[in-house]
Amino acid sequence: MLIRRRRSWEIAEREATPEALFVARRSLLKAGAAALVAETLWPQQLFAASDPTADLYPAKRNPAFKLDRPLTPESVNTHYNNFYEFSMSKDAGQLASVLPIRPWSVHIDGLVEKPQTLAIDDLIRRMPLEERLYRHRCVETWAMTIPWTGFPLKTLVDYAKPLAGAKYIRFQTFKEPKVAPGQRQFWYPWPYTEGLTMAEATNDLAFMVTGAYGKPLAKCFGAPLRLAVPWKYGFKSIKSIVRISFVAERPKTFWETLGPSEYGFWANVNPNVPHPRWSQATEEMIGTGGQRRPTLLFNGYGEEVAGLYKGITGEKLFM
Numbered sequence: 001m002l003i004r005r006r007r008s009w010e011i012a013e014r015e016a017t018p019e020a021l022f023v024a025r026r027s028l029l030k031a032g033a034a035a036l037v038a039e040t041l042w043p044q045q046l047f048a049a050s051d052p053t054a055d056l057y058p059a060k061r062n063p064a065f066k067l068d069r070p071l072t073p074e075s076v077n078t079h080y081n082n083f084y085e086f087s088m089s090k091d092a093g094q095l096a097s098v099l100p101i102r103p104w105s106v107h108i109d110g111l112v113e114k115p116q117t118l119a120i121d122d123l124i125r126r127m128p129l130e131e132r133l134y135r136h137r138c139v140e141t142w143a144m145t146i147p148w149t150g151f152p153l154k155t156l157v158d159y160a161k162p163l164a165g166a167k168y169i170r171f172q173t174f175k176e177p178k179v180a181p182g183q184r185q186f187w188y189p190w191p192y193t194e195g196l197t198m199a200e201a202t203n204d205l206a207f208m209v210t211g212a213y214g215k216p217l218a219k220c221f222g223a224p225l226r227l228a229v230p231w232k233y234g235f236k237s238i239k240s241i242v243r244i245s246f247v248a249e250r251p252k253t254f255w256e257t258l259g260p261s262e263y264g265f266w267a268n269v270n271p272n273v274p275h276p277r278w279s280q281a282t283e284e285m286i287g288t289g290g291q292r293r294p295t296l297l298f299n300g301y302g303e304e305v306a307g308l309y310k311g312i313t314g315e316k317l318f319m
């Protein structure tokens with residue numbers, strides 16, 4: 001990721017009024033006195049409250065997914081996000097409040113029996129929702145723990161009925177430069193894309209996320225649909241997905257296109273393989289006042305996923 005150091009005279013972006021709050025405030029003022037009460041809420045809470053699938057939350061927790069560390073508080077997590085479509089700063093999630101998430105369609109296409117387009121609420125209601133506690137490790141060396149709600153990606157793969165030639169899945173985020181200021185930066189290869197092998201996608205840990213903290217997914221986390229592949233660096237966990245394509249060739253991803261020597265296709269977490277510009281040996285737990293912990297191989301999920309990579313040679317599996 002691109003890391004920008006703040007000079008001593010600059011105020012932190014979080015100290016300035018985020019554009020999204022300013023815009024939300026103006027429209028609420030127009031809406032009248034009742035809306036003024038709501039104005040004091042954070043925008044992502046406003047949107048979650050009106051979510052058409054709100055009745056599905058909180059979903060039952062799957063006790064198989066346990067953590068070795070405390071959960072990151074929601075108030076911390078919603079104010080420390082990577083969402084380059086909106087900003088390169090960690091306040092990007094707040095700016096994402098302007099993204100319209102209904103109506104929202106997800107296209108399933110490529111090498112499948114029958115390509116189709118699903119309205120997000122139909123898709124979510126078809127899938128078996130559960131809550132899982134996952135670790136999240138960004139390639140920038142920060143980490144969090146999150147109670148995600150969603151469904152195994154394998155359920156969606158089965159539903160899509162891929163053809164024998166499908167070897168990879170390519171995921172794509174929306175492209176709306178009018179709404180997302182980051183997408184007006186033409187030097188980025190928008191839209192954001194990511195990919196998994198079919199074996200990775202059908203591993204039980206690969207999770208399609210529709211909610212967090214017992215509620216429909218907030219926009220800062222990539223509502224209404226994102227991926228969570230917790231054994232890989234966070235950039236693989238693509239947000240706000242609009243297209244899921246089954247393909248024969250390995251897809252070239254957003255970050256791989258930008259920096260192939262720094263961000264590869266596989267991006268499995270490994271403390272012993274440094275990023276070309278920094279060590280990956282330790283990680284900072286966000287919200288703990290700077291506490292660092294040793295990084296875990298496959299982010300602690302080796303038992304579940306190490307087998308996926310047996311016999312793969314000549315590949316940079318940890319970049």
Ligand code: MTE
Binds near residue numbers: 001080138139237240
């Ligand atoms: N997906 C999209 N569409 N755009 C992004 O900028 N950032 C990635 C990933 N998915 C990103 C994205 C990175 S680098 C990380 S670490 C995680 O989202 C951050 O997720 P979080 O903000 O929920 O912690």
